[in-house]
Amino acid sequence: MRAAMLMAVALLTASAVDAHVTIWPQESKAGAGERYTVRVPTEGKVTTTEVELEVPADVRVSGVLIGAGFTYEFRRDGDRIVAVTWKQDIKPSEYAEFVFFAVNPKTAGPVAWRVHQRYQDGTSADWTGVEGDRRPASVTRIVAAPKTK
Amino acid sequence: MAVAAGNWYTSFVISPAYPDEIEKMESLQPNHMQVRVIMNRRTAVVLGVALLVLTARAAWAHDGHIHTIMGTVMERDAQAVQVKTPGGETLSIAITDKTRVVRGKQKAAVADVQKGSRVVVDIGNGEDPLIANEIRLGPLPVAPKK
Numbered sequence: 491m492r493a494a495m496l497m498a499v500a501l502l503t504a505s506a507v508d509a510h511v512t513i514w515p516q517e518s519k520a521g522a523g524e525r526y527t528v529r530v531p532t533e534g535k536v537t538t539t540e541v542e543l544e545v546p547a548d549v550r551v552s553g554v555l556i557g558a559g560f561t562y563e564f565r566r567d568g569d570r571i572v573a574v575t576w577k578q579d580i581k582p583s584e585y586a587e588f589v590f591f592a593v594n595p596k597t598a599g600p601v602a603w604r605v606h607q608r609y610q611d612g613t614s615a616d617w618t619g620v621e622g623d624r625r626p627a628s629v630t631r632i633v634a635a636p637k638t639k
Numbered sequence: 640m641a642v643a644a645g646n647w648y649t650s651f652v653i654s655p656a657y658p659d660e661i662e663k664m665e666s667l668q669p670n671h672m673q674v675r676v677i678m679n680r681r682t683a684v685v686l687g688v689a690l691l692v693l694t695a696r697a698a699w700a701h702d703g704h705i706h707t708i709m710g711t712v713m714e715r716d717a718q719a720v721q722v723k724t725p726g727g728e729t730l731s732i733a734i735t736d737k738t739r740v741v742r743g744k745q746k747a748a749v750a751d752v753q754k755g756s757r758v759v760v761d762i763g764n765g766e767d768p769l770i771a772n773e774i775r776l777g778p779l780p781v782a783p784k785k
Contacts, residue, residue: 510706534766622709623726624765 511541511617513603513628519635521596523552526630528588530580530607537610538580541588544573544604548595555589562588579610598634602627706765708732712756720752720771722760732760732769742776751776 514527532538545551551571554562560578564571576588595601604627605617619626710724715734723729740747752758757777762769 533764619724619726619728621725623724623728624706624708624730624762624769626726 510626511605511607511615511628513543513605513630515630516628517631517633518594520594520598520632521635522594524592524594525555526590526592528576528590528603528605530586530588532580532582532584532609534609535582536613537582538578538586538607539610540575540577540608541586542573542575542606542608543590544606545571545592546595546601546603548597549601550593552591552593554591557589560586560588594632598632601630601632603630706762707759708762709757709759712752712754712758714754715749715752717749720758720760720774722758730769732762732771734771734774738771739773740776741773743778747776749774 511531512529514529515524518524528541528543530538530541551574554574554576556562560576562574562576565573565575574590576586578586580586602620603617607615607617609615615625617625617627621629708722708724708730710722710730713721713723713729715721717734719731719733721729721731734749738749740749740751742751752774759775760771761773761775763772
């Protein structure tokens with residue numbers, strides 16, 4: 491029964507966060523290389539055309555996964571990738587997922603992913619808020635890596 | 640096949656659609672014609688609860704999406720409530736006759752939503768215009784003991 495309760499809570503949480511632009515996983519290890527997925531829904535009646543991810547200062551993006559149906563571009567500051575933009579038409583009630591690879595910060599703590607979602611009609615939604623805001627930034631909790639002997 | 644006590648054991652026979660398929664199936668061993676499903680009772684309970692939760696969630700969410708915001712009530716009249724979120728944004732959220740107001744597990748009234756109240760507001764699919772499906776009020780402040 492306890493398992494049932496845990497699953498119910500997990501489902502409630504999952505269905506709530508599914509409505510936002512989110513980045514997965516939401517927990518990772520300090521200093522680790524990670525495969526991240528940006529999940530983008532179009533919730534309203536206007537098609538999403540592009541999504542821009544601002545790379546947090548202490549995260550190093552090494553690249554993106556290529557795939558059909560979208561294009562991408564990097565914005566760089568010197569050698570460092572500071573933003574990634576994926577362009578794809580995501581119609582209402584559709585979701586898209588974009589994958590990138592990054593090295594986590596060396597210290598534990600939250601990483602907030604600021605994302606800008608742009609629509610066909612020229613409007614945009616900025617997923618840059620904090621928890622409780624209308625459009626919160628997705629957060630990955632960076633935990634200390636286990637010490638090796 | 641041994642079946643542990645407390646498990647459910649169900650056997651389904653695949654129905655053939657055409658006579659030639661019947662012949663083909665008759666030539667098979669009985670085990671090939673049956674799909675056996677062993678479902679642990681606990682797994683069934685978990686799946687049942689999950690199904691109920693998903694169904695209920697979809698019913699509440701209208702479009703299948705739930706957005707909630709939280710913050711402090713800045714103003715409230717009969718038509719709308721202004722909520723300042725943790726990020727400093729002030730949102731105007733319409734109140735309708737379908738808006739539910741609760742405090743803990745108790746039903747409350749729109750009149751209980753007062754300036755300064757801490758609230759969590761279910762704004763449905765989060766699209767404009769924002770409409771409050773439910774306003775959850777924080778606990779009443781406890782008066783300091785004298």
